[in-house]
Amino acid sequence: MNILMIEDDLAIGRALLAVLQDEGHLVVWLRLADGVLARLQQENFDAVLLDLGLPDGDGGTLLQQVRAAGLSVPVLIMTARDSLQDRLNGFNTGADDYLIKPFEIPELLVRLRAIVRRANGNADGGGWSFGDLMLDERRMQVTRAGAPVALSRTEFALLLALVKDSGRVLTRAELEQGVLPHSEGQTLDVHISNLRKKIGERLIRTVRGVGYFAQRPHE
The missing domain is CATH 1.10.10.10 (Winged helix-like DNA-binding domain superfamily/Winged helix DNA-binding domain)
Structure with missing residues (x-):
């Protein structure tokens, strides 16, 4: 898969990059919200991993812009924001899944595969x-x-x-x-x-x- 990861934390980003590449995925890693929308419009990605707390903006606002632009790429939010309202806001702004930090890598990989499978029309349940x-x-x-x-x-x-x-x-x-x-x-x-x-x-x-x-x- 070709994955766009937006994560400003160096330690988390490096760890995820290594794991995803070991799994055979191509990964573009960005640390700022600026430029993400243009990148998505220029290149085809199978999925997006999105942190909400970015240095130059809010990931939720960025996701709203992505959906407003008509982009349907699957998005998995990964964030420390763990309240019910945060999760509801995430889904309401267009997230396909919501994963709370800290999380286990195997769970991330399973959820990532699931949102891509659903986007490709292969989800269980028709x-x-x-x-x-x-x-x-x-x-x-x-x-x-x-x-x-x-x-x-x-x-x-x-x-x-x-x-x-x-x-x-x-x-x-x-x-x-x-x-x-x-x-x-x-x-x-x-x-x-x-x-x-x-x-x-x-x-x-x-x-x-x-x-x-x-x-x-x-x-």
């Missing part, structure tokens, strides 16, 4: 993450930036098909055969139009004469 969307396949529910999105059965099936094969163009025939039996006569184009209105115009792209594909933000 959960799929796509940008600021979360799809619960079992419950047929979708949230966008934490807020519920009301989709019809066909719209959900269509979105799920596109997300599962994100980046690949699904032909009109594939989508019509796989999804539209539940459409009650409406056309594929109508469902795509309705879906875009509910989840955003830019996530589903059209390839004229061929079909559609789902594109993650900033890809």
Whole structure:
């Protein structure tokens, strides 16, 4: 994995760097908030390890900026702030997990793998993450930036098909055969139009004469 670590403590940073590199990961280590957002926009990272107490700013504020920029990279907060309100604030600002210092390295590694697995759509329980969307396949529910999105059965099936094969163009025939039996006569184009209105115009792209594909933000 390619990991961005933001940690100002030299001892902790050096220890984590050594462990992560021994695990075979590529690690970029930054000690300041300044420049983090630009780095994330310029380079693809699989995960971010984020300390909250940084010399030039608050990690929570930085995380808000990252999410506001549309970046969906998994973020694991690691901090000494251990109150319930601190943890709630962390998740509310867009963290995927929250680990309190001091922690055991094996726990960090397990949590890191878990957030990356969830982001790649491989979490147990049928959960799929796509940008600021979360799809619960079992419950047929979708949230966008934490807020519920009301989709019809066909719209959900269509979105799920596109997300599962994100980046690949699904032909009109594939989508019509796989999804539209539940459409009650409406056309594929109508469902795509309705879906875009509910989840955003830019996530589903059209390839004229061929079909559609789902594109993650900033890809």
